Amino acid sequence: MIAGDGDAVGVLATIWKWAPLIGRGFLLNILISVLAMAMGTVAGLALGLGQIAPYAVLRRPAQIVTQFFRNAPWLVLLFYCILLLPYQMTVGDWTVPMPAWIKATIGLALPVMGNVSEIVRGGIQALPQAQWDSAESLAFSRRQTLWMVILPQAIKPMLPPWMNLYAVLIMATPLASIVGVEEAMTLTRFALSAENRSELLLPMYLALLVAFFAYCYPIARWTARLERRFAVKH
Amino acid sequence: MPVRLASFASALAAAAVALLLTVATAVAAVDDIKAIQAKGVLVVGVKADYRPWGFIDPSGAIVGMEIDMAREIADKLGVRLEMVPVTTANRIEFLRQGRIDLILATMSDTPARRQASTVIDPPYYAGGTNILARKSLNFQRWQELRGRRVCALQGAYYNRPVAENWGAIIVAFPGVPEAMIDLLAGNCDAFVQDSSLIASTLVSDPVKWADYEMPMETFGEQAWVMAVSAANREGSFARFLAHLSQDWHRSGHLIALEKKWGIPPSPFLKSMHDKL
Numbered sequence: 329m330i331a332g333d334g335d336a337v338g339v340l341a342t343i344w345k346w347a348p349l350i351g352r353g354f355l356l357n358i359l360i361s362v363l364a365m366a367m368g369t370v371a372g373l374a375l376g377l378g379q380i381a382p383y384a385v386l387r388r389p390a391q392i393v394t395q396f397f398r399n400a401p402w403l404v405l406l407f408y409c410i411l412l413l414p415y416q417m418t419v420g421d422w423t424v425p426m427p428a429w430i431k432a433t434i435g436l437a438l439p440v441m442g443n444v445s446e447i448v449r450g451g452i453q454a455l456p457q458a459q460w461d462s463a464e465s466l467a468f469s470r471r472q473t474l475w476m477v478i479l480p481q482a483i484k485p486m487l488p489p490w491m492n493l494y495a496v497l498i499m500a501t502p503l504a505s506i507v508g509v510e511e512a513m514t515l516t517r518f519a520l521s522a523e524n525r526s527e528l529l530l531p532m533y534l535a536l537l538v539a540f541f542a543y544c545y546p547i548a549r550w551t552a553r554l555e556r557r558f559a560v561k562h
Numbered sequence: 563m564p565v566r567l568a569s570f571a572s573a574l575a576a577a578a579v580a581l582l583l584t585v586a587t588a589v590a591a592v593d594d595i596k597a598i599q600a601k602g603v604l605v606v607g608v609k610a611d612y613r614p615w616g617f618i619d620p621s622g623a624i625v626g627m628e629i630d631m632a633r634e635i636a637d638k639l640g641v642r643l644e645m646v647p648v649t650t651a652n653r654i655e656f657l658r659q660g661r662i663d664l665i666l667a668t669m670s671d672t673p674a675r676r677q678a679s680t681v682i683d684p685p686y687y688a689g690g691t692n693i694l695a696r697k698s699l700n701f702q703r704w705q706e707l708r709g710r711r712v713c714a715l716q717g718a719y720y721n722r723p724v725a726e727n728w729g730a731i732i733v734a735f736p737g738v739p740e741a742m743i744d745l746l747a748g749n750c751d752a753f754v755q756d757s758s759l760i761a762s763t764l765v766s767d768p769v770k771w772a773d774y775e776m777p778m779e780t781f782g783e784q785a786w787v788m789a790v791s792a793a794n795r796e797g798s799f800a801r802f803l804a805h806l807s808q809d810w811h812r813s814g815h816l817i818a819l820e821k822k823w824g825i826p827p828s829p830f831l832k833s834m835h836d837k838l
Contacts, residue, residue, distance in 0.1 A: 521611035526742035
């Protein structure tokens with residue numbers, strides 16, 4: 329096979345032809361990542377606060393759950409959610425469908441939760457003990473200290489690792505193609521099968537890589553900038 | 563105290579999982595014709611990565627020979643057609659869960675699948691197993707594959723006989739394009755596949771495949787079948803599909819569809835047409 333100019337034009341034209349469809353798939357990747365990040369952050373914040381709770385009855389389970397989900401392979405968690413959750417739920421008279429992408433979102437939110445929990449714990453524990461002590465001397469309750477003194481200061485150093493986590497998450501969303509979610513990776517594979525031209529394989533996957541890079545790189549740069557800005561404070 | 567709380571939490575989690583599983587199985591048995599018409603939609607599991615039987619066009623719509631068949635079934639029942647892309651590995655599971663009403667996804671007939679689902683007779687297609695290989699390798703007999711790297715698709719039933727009977731080293735890929743590129747790059751000596759897919763590949767681009775051939779004697783002709791839930795073995799839907807499949811053979815409709823989608827004429831369809 330000779331790859332002449334005609335071929336290169338043909339390959340570009342083919343990628344262009346499929347771009348709208350695969351682009352729609354990429355929007356699903358973004359949607360999954362944003363939802364999983366939101367769910368994982370809320371749950372992870374609760375879990376992280378649990379990890380620094382003064383009561384062992386709260387602290388121990390929070391630590392175990394955190395370590396479990398932080399050290400589990402993402403793909404295995406994804407499989408678990410896809411296989412264990414039903415494809416629809418019946419609540420009273422209502423039947424709520426559970427499409428594969430929602431199950432995948434839940435599956436990806438679990439490791440995010442574990443990681444956010446550690447970010448929260450680390451961010452809070454990095455603050456000097458004096459912050460707690462002085463709040464206590466001002467007669468703040470523990471809850472007031474946490475919400476009004478500790479968390480507002482801890483959020484800034486938590487932000488860069490949290491954004492790093494998001495970048496890892498968006499790059500992990502093509503895992504959902506293995507469990508049948510029609511995101512960009514799945515649609516690229518479908519398009520390749522429809523074209524049935526093996527010379528398209530590398531260019532089409534390259535186009536997908538470029539799309540992910542274009543989305544992730546600005547986030548990475550922004551994270552690096554925040555890291556530099558917050559570094560001087562300590 | 564923490565221990566008791568933890569065991570309570572795990573009991574709660576177990577109960578939740580059990581509840582979810584009950585919900586999943588409770589909705590399974592709904593596929594006779596009346597239930598489908600009450601739903602107003604026929605959900606069919608199809609392939610979206612197996613040209614020309616089921617593949618997508620640039621708008622994202624699934625098209626192909628099996629999709630035409632699925633559309634006709636839905637039209638005859640007077641319901642809307644919904645298609646769920648399935649893979650070889652998950653289609654029976656989807657049927658068991660009730661997520662799809664019908665499998666129409668290049669599924670070949672095996673005893674295990676007959677047990678796990680209700681297979682519709684007669685089959686609507688049949689294909690054997692053969693290889694796509696470079697002419698210069700001059701393969702003639704399956705025995706010559708011993709110790710050769712042979713590309714294949716993950717989950718295909720013929721991978722095992724090719725490896726066990728003839729000692730080929732199977733390199734399995736998730737999709738046809740990945741396997742083809744490995745073959746074209748010379749990493750594999752052959753690509754073991756359904757004979758009808760190889761035949762349609764060879765005619766689709768005679769220039770690109772000029773140096774390639776389908777050299778072996780096709781073995782293990784396997785019928786392709788539709789399947790509905792195992793729970794509805796005696797259901798009206800299974801009976802309806804069996805009649806429809808017969809009509810399709812008798813009227814020559816399947817032969818016409820085969821031609822429409824550029825699939826080389828299969829001896830199976832001709833013999834079924836002549837027989838009925």
